Amino acid sequence: MIHGGDLLSYEDRFDGQLIDYSSNINPLGYPQGLEEHLSKSFSSLLAYPDINYRRLKKQIGTYLGCQEDNLVLGNGSVELIDIFISLFDRILVFTPSFYEYEARARVHGKELVFIPYKENFDIDVDKLHILRPGDLLVLGNPNNPTGLRIKEEDLLIIYKSVLDAGAFLLLDEAFYEFTSGYDSIEVFRDRDFEGVAILRASTKFFGLPGLRLGYGACSGPMARRIEEKLLPWNINSLAEAAGSYIFKDQAYIEESRAYVAGEREFILEGLEGLSSFKTFPSETNYLLIKLLAGDEDLVFDYFVERGFVIRKCSSFRGLDKSFIRIAVKDRENNKKLLEVFKNLDDELKRFL
């Protein structure tokens, strides 16, 4: 299991609808009016999308607070990750992190350097001395599966190291809207995005993993380099149409952020008294959990037999079988999930 969300593979192991805690999507789903909006947009399928995606870029530029010239669009942000990686000589990846950084580097035959996070999953900025010209440093911000965001002061130190070395910084901010604090677009806009790109997407926060709409902000010249490599019409017409709706739904955006923060606290509190599990602070809609007894296989099986699919974490380079990741979902399911955690804890704690 390299990615979450593959429920089909486990369907026969539970007599009922499996609940997916393995992929980390906004529990409120996509904005309510989106279906009606898309229904009115079906005829857009009859034509090619605008090959330059002019309107969509304008909408995303307004939403992010940057110029259209600074934007690139991808079939999911993974397409943008792929092209950025293809442009550099050596790819630096902190571990554990999203599998595709490594996977796409391998597809392009790039040299890969893995740097472990500290034990608390913060970045050890002293490790950045190895940066050299032609390097791409890829950082999840917040990082998956750890859920931690780079502190603003650390980010500026990292950025300086990258610029000083003549390298490039790729920030994967797929979970940005779940967090609070500084806005990296704002931070780097004033520096004309020199040596940096910030990737975001509709996937996680807008509840639209099926839509495949990723976008990135970078310098104008870098955007043109990326676009030279992008496939034409890489965004589906209905994804293009969705852009007219989702980014304007301010009420949904605020409600989602507050709801997820509340449910995250609810789960964290519920897990607090259980001695078999250690949680890590998260700023996002998922939690990394260290198993103090048992392992991911035992725990996965325990959950799947009770109707929940969680994410095993040993497939993340740098983690072993003692880690799992769970999503933050709605109160009803979170309660049920905590119940299972409680029962599991009763079984596990005698091994502590």
Next chain:
Amino acid sequence: MIHGGDLLSYEDRFDGQLIDYSSNINPLGYPQGLEEHLSKSFSSLLAYPDINYRRLKKQIGTYLGCQEDNLVLGNGSVELIDIFISLFDRILVFTPSFYEYEARARVHGKELVFIPYKENFDIDVDKLHILRPGDLLVLGNPNNPTGLRIKEEDLLIIYKSVLDAGAFLLLDEAFYEFTSGYDSIEVFRDRDFEGVAILRASTKFFGLPGLRLGYGACSGPMARRIEEKLLPWNINSLAEAAGSYIFKDQAYIEESRAYVAGEREFILEGLEGLSSFKTFPSETNYLLIKLLAGDEDLVFDYFVERGFVIRKCSSFRGLDKSFIRIAVKDRENNKKLLEVFKNLDDELKRFL
């Protein structure tokens, strides 16, 4: 203008809705029940598409008449063209043909060899002696913009040359369903698709350029090689959902084929008496036209001022400004278009 369909760029040149004869899409549009089917599939956006697209492959396999193991899926067939090209050393392209063969070869820094079609746009099979191991020969079948299909006996000669040379044959059959005659899937299935891949798509025939659903048939081992390079979740959930509907609509498929054949003949007959234009036989839903007076710019302007966007062809390597391409659309528009051709002919023929 490298691709058709870019109406946005010409909107200010006509006071009304421009009619698009520059991109060549089924004039009947997509199957009638598709909108309702998609409306019921919105919730699929909430989850990642199946990372292995198991159901979609089954549906396409049934439609094409091949095994799921022989299928690869792309975000439009252009994604598959891109990956096939990335796997080979040297790319052989007959000219004129679809621009993206050349464009994607350049993105991957591949050596390109251009071979001109004969004057009647047939393939000169004698030219294939230059094939060598590691070559990819890309052929439109039918070819864009010429509209011609490779005769079955020629295809078998070409295939033998490719195999003998240790090269690989990529057949781009985006317009396959508009044609009649042999089925290349059938031809090569019995040879286990050794050294060959056949690409098709929902774009042209199913009237769904905005959907971005391309697919290809090739050997199992080649399919695995392609999938290693494909981005995960490259097909949008609604495109995945559309697969459950469009390939089963036999009435639509037959009606589309008959309708386009009828309208193609209607346009060809209408152009026959006009002395400024020479048409080429076409088996598809578009026509290549040689201008015997004037040039593409003059003719393009003439049409756009009257509400029609046609395709200039000098951007096709191997064609000059004396060629245009038009789509085959519905009777009402085709009649209006022929009227414009007639008036234009009156103005042009005095220059003959």
